[in-house]
Amino acid sequence: MFIVSIDEDQCSGCNECTESCPAHLLSFVEDKAQVTGDESECMGCESCTSVCPTGAISIAEM
Secondary structure, three states: OOOEEEEEOOOOOOHHHHOOOOOEEEEEOOOEEOOOOOOOHHOOHHHHHOOOOOOEEEEEEE
């Protein structure tokens, strides 16, 4: 199982991560990315982390 974390202070609001996530776990809420889907669906592919220009997203394996 993987856990997605977003540092809202680092998030620039570019929305790239929400478009790149194949599991559709991320949404754009109030100009920031947030985890709104079922985290158990995260595949750990890191597509969200690879497109984030500020490094605001991290994925940890549990």
